[in-house]
Amino acid sequence: MVFWSGSAAAVTLITDDEAKRPNDPQVTATRGITRGPSILFEPPATGPAPHAPFDFRVHFEAHGGATVDPAHIRIIYLKMPNVDLTERLRPYITAEGINMPAAQIPSGEHLFKIEVEDSDGRNGEATFTVKAAK
Numbered sequence: 762m763v764f765w766s767g768s769a770a771a772v773t774l775i776t777d778d779e780a781k782r783p784n785d786p787q788v789t790a791t792r793g794i795t796r797g798p799s800i801l802f803e804p805p806a807t808g809p810a811p812h813a814p815f816d817f818r819v820h821f822e823a824h825g826g827a828t829v830d831p832a833h834i835r836i837i838y839l840k841m842p843n844v845d846l847t848e849r850l851r852p853y854i855t856a857e858g859i860n861m862p863a864a865q866i867p868s869g870e871h872l873f874k875i876e877v878e879d880s881d882g883r884n885g886e887a888t889f890t891v892k893a894a895k
Contacts, residue, residue, distance in 0.1 A: 770863060771814040771863045771864075771865050772861065772863055772864060772865065773864075773865050773866075774817055774846070774849070774850075774861065774864040774865060774866050775838060775844075775865075775866040775867060775871055776867075777867050779838060779840060779844050780840075780866070780867040780869055780871065782840035782841055782842075782844075783840065783841045784839065784840060784841070784872065785839040785840055785841050785843060785872070786841070796824050796825055796883055797824075797877070797878075797879065797883035797884045797885035797886075798821050798822060798823045798824070798827075798829050798877045798878075798879045798883065798884075798885035799821070799822040799824070799885060800819060800820075800821055800875050800877055800885055800886070800887035801819065801820045801821075801822070801887075802818075802819050802873075802887070802889040802891075803818040803819065803820060804889075804891070813865070814862075814863035814864065814865055815863075815864055815865075816860070816861070816862050816863070816864070817853075817859065817860075817861040817864035817891075818858065818859065818860050818861075819858045819859040819875060820857065820858040821834075821856065821857060821858045821877055821885075823856075823879040823880070824879075824883075825881070827879035827880045827881040827883065828856050828879060828880045829856045829857070829877055829878075829879050829880075830856070830878055830879060830880055831854050831855055831856050833877065833878035834847065834854055834859075834875070834876070834877050834878075835847050835875070835876040836850050836859070836873060836874075836875050837873065837874045837875075837876075838871065838872075838873060839872040839873065839874055839888070846873075866891065866893050867893065868893045868894060868895040869892075869893060869895070870890050870891070870892050871890065871891045871892075871893070872888060872889075872890050873888065873889055873890075873891065874886065874887070874888045875887050875888075875889075
């Protein structure tokens with residue numbers, strides 16, 4: 762489900778120059794059973810159009826009574842070299858997730874990695890792709 766925010770000014774999540782970089786060839790899937798936080802990307806229902814604002818939303822869920830520590834969240838755009846988006850997204854990060862209204866990205870497929878730590882020191886990690894129409 763897409764929640765469009767009519768009053769929010771569009772903010773660039775990925776620049777054209779960053780999108781033109783080659784993909785990171787070292788990306789590997791993460792697997793395994795963990796009690797670390799879960800990370801769930803909420804994709805737009807129809808996919809974002811290039812440079813059209815969309816709500817970039819990610820949900821965090823800690824387990825076993827722990828809470829996600831917003832100070833220990835890292836968001837990486839998986840290009841060569843990697844682009845650390847953490848500070849760019851910092852105003853939109855809470856213990857519950859990331860809620861960046863009116864994000865903009867260029868056309869193409871964009872691979873992200875998010876690393877999260879909870880109050881018990883357990884780590885969670887997820888990779889996901891956002892596809893913007895060409």
